[in-house]
Amino acid sequence: MRRPSMSFVKPKSILSTILLVCCMAIRLCLCSSSVVSSLKALHVQGQFSFDGNEFAATDFGNQFHFLPSAVLHPKKVSDIAATIKHVWQMGPASGLTVAARGHGHSLQGQAQAPQGIVINMESLSGQEMQVHRGKFPYVDVPAGELWINILHECLKYGLAPKSWTDYLHLTVGGTLSNAGISGQAFRHGPQISNVHQLEVVTGKGEVVVCSEEKNADLFHAVLGGLGQFGIITRARISLEPAPKMVKWIRVLYSDFSTFARDQEHLISAENTFDYIEGLVIVNKTGLINNWRASFNPEDPEQASQFVSDGRTLFCLELTKNFNPDEATKINKEIKSLLSQLSYIPSTLFVTEVSYVEFLDRVHAAELKLRSKGLWELPHPWLNLLVPRSKIHSFAEGVFGSILTDTNNGPVLVYPVNKSNNFHNIFRWDNRTSFVTPEEDIFYLVAFLPHAVPSSTENNGLQHLLSINKRILNFCEAAHLGVKQYLPYYTTQEEWRSHYGPRWEVLVQRKSAYDPLAILAPGQRIFQKAISVL
Ligand SMILES: Cc1cc2nc3c(=O)[nH]c(=O)nc-3n(C[C@H](O)[C@H](O)[C@H](O)COP(=O)(O)OP(=O)(O)OC[C@H]3O[C@@H](n4cnc5c(N)ncnc54)[C@H](O)[C@@H]3O)c2cc1C
Ligand SMILES: *[C@@H]1O[C@H](CO)[C@@H](O)[C@H](O)[C@H]1NC(C)=O
Ligand SMILES: *[C@@H]1O[C@H](CO)[C@@H](O)[C@H](O)[C@H]1NC(C)=O
Numbered sequence: 001m002r003r004p005s006m007s008f009v010k011p012k013s014i015l016s017t018i019l020l021v022c023c024m025a026i027r028l029c030l031c032s033s034s035v036v037s038s039l040k041a042l043h044v045q046g047q048f049s050f051d052g053n054e055f056a057a058t059d060f061g062n063q064f065h066f067l068p069s070a071v072l073h074p075k076k077v078s079d080i081a082a083t084i085k086h087v088w089q090m091g092p093a094s095g096l097t098v099a100a101r102g103h104g105h106s107l108q109g110q111a112q113a114p115q116g117i118v119i120n121m122e123s124l125s126g127q128e129m130q131v132h133r134g135k136f137p138y139v140d141v142p143a144g145e146l147w148i149n150i151l152h153e154c155l156k157y158g159l160a161p162k163s164w165t166d167y168l169h170l171t172v173g174g175t176l177s178n179a180g181i182s183g184q185a186f187r188h189g190p191q192i193s194n195v196h197q198l199e200v201v202t203g204k205g206e207v208v209v210c211s212e213e214k215n216a217d218l219f220h221a222v223l224g225g226l227g228q229f230g231i232i233t234r235a236r237i238s239l240e241p242a243p244k245m246v247k248w249i250r251v252l253y254s255d256f257s258t259f260a261r262d263q264e265h266l267i268s269a270e271n272t273f274d275y276i277e278g279l280v281i282v283n284k285t286g287l288i289n290n291w292r293a294s295f296n297p298e299d300p301e302q303a304s305q306f307v308s309d310g311r312t313l314f315c316l317e318l319t320k321n322f323n324p325d326e327a328t329k330i331n332k333e334i335k336s337l338l339s340q341l342s343y344i345p346s347t348l349f350v351t352e353v354s355y356v357e358f359l360d361r362v363h364a365a366e367l368k369l370r371s372k373g374l375w376e377l378p379h380p381w382l383n384l385l386v387p388r389s390k391i392h393s394f395a396e397g398v399f400g401s402i403l404t405d406t407n408n409g410p411v412l413v414y415p416v417n418k419s420n421n422f423h424n425i426f427r428w429d430n431r432t433s434f435v436t437p438e439e440d441i442f443y444l445v446a447f448l449p450h451a452v453p454s455s456t457e458n459n460g461l462q463h464l465l466s467i468n469k470r471i472l473n474f475c476e477a478a479h480l481g482v483k484q485y486l487p488y489y490t491t492q493e494e495w496r497s498h499y500g501p502r503w504e505v506l507v508q509r510k511s512a513y514d515p516l517a518i519l520a521p522g523q524r525i526f527q528k529a530i531s532v533l
């Protein structure tokens with residue numbers, strides 16, 4: 001097999017570091033000006049912009065800022081193909097890279113391309129979405145489309161996608177490059193399991209349609225592929241009839257074991273809720289109405305009376321979908337399901353909202369935060385997948401000892417079972433590039449803080465980063481078999497160990513679909529070969 005011409009730079013001494021930096025700087029300067037002129041000569045229907053590209057050096061994480069040389073605002077898929085083909089034909093010497101940018105909600109510069117070309121995928125989103133009804137309905141969408149827009153379009157036909165993220169102002173291409181996990185995943189699998197077909201532009205500039213049946217290896221590679229194998233330009237997403245309303249329920253636990261046992265019970269029942277998540281409440285933060293959810297219980301009086309007294313509590317969050325004519329039946333079902341649980345009896349909080357209001361809940365909170373200037377802050381988020389057999393050690397070490405005070409944001413915890421086969425379909429396909437722990441059941445644990453600038457207190461960026469570090473060190477030392485979700489590593493050794501036995505497949509796929517390592521440099525897995533060295 002021909003090895004891809006890429007290497008990971010790991011300088012051995014200070015001298016070689018200096019040399020390397022100098023060489024890279026010279027190379028980047030050289031290429032920067034020639035890039036501009038060569039791109040100006042390229043025929044595209046959209047346009048390149050060479051100035052005012054600061055937006056492409058920013059993301060939700062707000063910690064990494066690398067300016068590209070150019071941004072492509074494509075009008076057609078052929079614009080993307082022509083641009084990548086051009087970079088491909090320049091060969092490894094140019095050092096030029098290309099990053100697709102969805103909505104820029106990455107956390108550590110993953111959608112940035114230092115001195116390279118950023119493709120603004122949202123400018124493709126003007127193309128039509130096409131809903132197909134029938135026994136197995138689906139929608140064809142441009143990959144730069146936001147999930148919220150897809151939801152609204154599908155609802156016109158009484159349909160909706162099945163698997164979501166907690167926040168819908170993200171692009172299809174961005175979430176499919178990761179996985180797309182939320183409280184529906186225990187049943188439907190992640191978003192990458194609810195896609196029938198993709199159109200992809202590879203790292204050689206070829207436009208390829210792929211699915212389970214056709215170019216299956218590329219299809220699986222791209223799903224959860226962190227943008228490494230191609231740029232997704234269109235996706236065919238599976239739909240179901242959309243409910244009108246949602247019963248939204250929160251109950252509290254003081255004991256992690258009971259909480260986790262009830263969660264595991266609910267995700268394995270055939271008849272169960274439609275959405276199952278959980279929150280850790282540390283020292284009273286976000287008891288009922290935290291930033292990510294405009295949860296207004298029917299009895300706010302009762303909710304406000306509940307005081308956590310500095311204890312750590314666990315909040316189980318559930319929804320049941322229904323249409324107005326089924327209200328009585330649904331209330332009965334909910335009652336029966338809740339009767340199987342062991343939450344603190346006085347802590348049942350219920351509300352009723354439309355399906356759209358529920359799915360778009362984080363956006364409502366975003367608007368509030370934006371108005372207070374609290375949205376565009378650094379977000380040192382950490383997302384982990386923890387195997388079930390280790391979740392109690394994890395909870396003891398992390399919730400019990402590392403995270404004793406609020407970390408300035410929500411902490412989510414909920415399980416999925418990979419082997420669950422609702423309707424005889426396995427929803428966690430290990431042929432994709434998405435990495436999970438080995439066990440059937442694993443928990444998603446998400447620490448979602450925002451940092452307050454120039455704060456030296458507990459909510460300053462350095463402090464929050466040091467908590468993340470402590471959590472990761474703890475997992476490592478205790479051999480918990482934890483995998484990062486939305487992974488961030490700085491060395492190739494760490495990436496190898498992240499992929500484990502799948503590393504070879506990853507490298508093979510890289511050499512097949514992006515042999516020059518042009519795509520998504522911000523993930524820092526592969527580096528384009530540096531020919532001047
Ligand atoms: C408030 C908030 C809530 C979130 N909640 C969830 C959640 O509940 N569940 C969950 O799973 N995730 C969640 N996420 C994480 C989210 O899925 C990722 O941050 C995702 O990358 C954001 O999508 P984006 O469109 O902004 O992608 P970007 O940040 O623009 O891109 C992400 C990566 O994918 C690549 N990429 C982008 N578009 C394409 C494409 N078309 N083809 C190939 N590669 C592409 C980029 O180069 C980059 O490497 C949340 C993020 C935020 C900010
Ligand atoms: C809990 O928060 C209060 C302020 O809201 C603070 O004074 C106290 O120290 C915190 N408790 C712990 C255990 O950190
Ligand atoms: C996960 O689901 C499968 C299939 O339903 C089941 O056989 C298995 O026992 C479950 N795993 C655990 C740990 O409960």
Ligand SMILES: *[C@@H]1O[C@H](CO)[C@@H](O)[C@H](O)[C@H]1NC(C)=O
Pocket residue numbers: 426430431
């Ligand atoms: C992938 O899953 C299949 C079936 O679910 C299983 O037989 C196979 O061993 C798995 N492969 C790997 C590499 O884990």
